[in-house]
Structure formats: C-alpha cells, structure tokens
Amino acid sequence: MTRHFLRDDDLTATEQAQILARAAELKKDRFASRVLQGPRSVALIFDKPTLRTQLSFSTGVVELGGYPMIVDGNLAQIGTRESIPDVARVIGRQVSAIVWRTYAQERLEQMVQFVDVPVVNALTDDFHPCQILADLLTITEHKGALAGLTMAYVGDCANNMANSYLLGGSLAGLHVRLAGPASHQPEAQIVSRAEGLAESTGGSVVIGTDATEAVTDADVVITDTWVSMGMESEAGERKGSESPFTPYALTAELMTYAAPDAIAMHCLPAYRGFEIEASVIDGPQSVVWDEAENRLHAQKALLEFLLEQG
Helix, strand or coil, X not given: CCCCECCHHHCCHHHHXXXXXXXXXXXXXXXXXXXXXXXXXXEEEECCCCCHHHHHHHHHHHHXXXXXXXXXXXXXXXXXXXXXXXXXXXXXXXXXXXXXXXXCHHHHHHHHHHCCCCEEECCCCCCCHHHHHHHHHHHHHHHCCCCCCEEEXXXXXXXXXXXXXXXXXXXCCCEEEEECCCCCCCCHHHHHHHHHHHHHHCCEEEEECCHHHHHCXXXXXXXXXXXXXXXXXXXXXXXXCCCCCHHXXXXXXXXXXXXXXXXXXXXXXXXXXXCEXXXXXXXXXXXXXXXXXXXXXXXXXXXXXXXXXX
C-alpha cells in the first residue's frame, strides 16, 4: 500500500521515532542511502514562496541518488488550468514521489486519490509536518530523548505550525503548551486529536493565553511569524502597534522564565523585532540554524521510509 505524509499523524509514534533515528544516521553519512538511484525523479511542486523547502528537498533528492523535478505552481496552475485529478494522473506515471507545497489541505487529499506514489506535504494552510520532523530532530540533538520534555509555542496558535506542533509533539510524547491570543486559537478537532495522541504516548497538551505560564520551565521555546503566507493583507493588523500578538513575542525577558538550558527555535523566515528579538534568535540559546539544516536530513529519512514502505 502506498504511504503518504499529508499531516503529522500519518505516522505512528514508532514510525516517527524510526524516521528521526534514520535522519540522525543520514546526517552523519549523507550518502548512506541511495534509495533513488537511477536516477529516479521526484516532483517538487511549489505553489507558495519557498527557500528552505526547495533547497532541502532538491539537495536531499540528489543525495539519495535521484533527480529533483521542480514544477513551478504558477506556471502549472494546478486546479485552474487543469484539474488536480488530471495532473495527478500525468505526474504519477513519471516520478517516484510527489512533494507539494500548496494552499488548501484538500488539494493534497485529492491528489493522493489518483496516484500510486508517495505524496508529501511540503506545507499547506493547515499543516507543516516536514518542519516538525526537522524540529524534533533538532530537539533530540540538543536534549536527548524527546519523551517527557516540555515544548512551549507562543504566538499565532491558529496557524499551520501550531497545528503541526500539537500533532507531531504529542506523537513524540512531549508536553506541548501553546499560548496565543484568545482570537487565534487552534481548532477543537486538532486539539482533541493531539490530546488523544498524548494520552497514548505519555505527553500532554495545554492551550492557553498566558505566554509566561506556557514558557515557565519549558525545555524548548518556539515561535513563528505572525504573518503566514496568504495572510499578507492582514500584515498591518498583525504587526501594527495594536497587534494581538505583541504580548507573545519571544523576547530575552520571556526566555528567562524557561529552563536555564532551554533552547529557542523558529522555522523561518523570521522578522526580528516582531515575533522574536534579535538577541534571542542570534543568541546562545538559539538552535535555529541547526533546525534549518535538519530539514534536509529529516526529509531524506522520510522519503526513504515512504519509498521502502511502498
């Protein structure tokens, strides 16, 4: 059966741990896997702006022995110029896997109905599961075992990163805390799913509006941009003087409430002076650049897993 990775909980806890362990191995020996030797092609489709995703997947496919076939979503106009089913039937016959960075989650869900190769979510409006794999790899490198650690996320709790931290963190057995404005909280169904995962892995989920409370004694403190892709029209409101997110900025002062050896993370792009202070992202507790690099290793391990499963 073809396996896909559309959201964080498409993996079991055991599979997630397996992929993270393999990612650590591939980081030590970047050419240890040649699962795409041939070369076999992987379609990399980008409907949204990209830097780290295109860079890491392109590099990763090459290092796995394959060929990254980059598809410009603005030219392809998938779902507009041609229907998603028709595009899927064409692409699926020519590549070994499809990686798609797009808007609505439903686009991916429709794609998988018409292909027999793995489809990977490289970011949608609802989830960013590949980023969470990279984050979990980074936390493991700096903290050891994941289970039992406390991970605090502050900022926009209604975006794709918050959703994936809830699901992916709970799956890893982390104690996940989110704090953001009451007006920007995660959907009940995502919270419920995360709580169910946490119950089975020994983790926990806490959703609130107090940043200090969320960060207190946390091992990992995370934030994300206040203006996600597709929200550019709201930039003035989200980053203005009366922004509801201002109390959730990741500042040096807020970091003092975390554990003394806490690490600070941000998936990038970052806007210093808004969601994160320069003194934090560029400071000694920041592991942001490890986090960015680890997209490469985590995604290689994921691709290998999906291809071998299929």
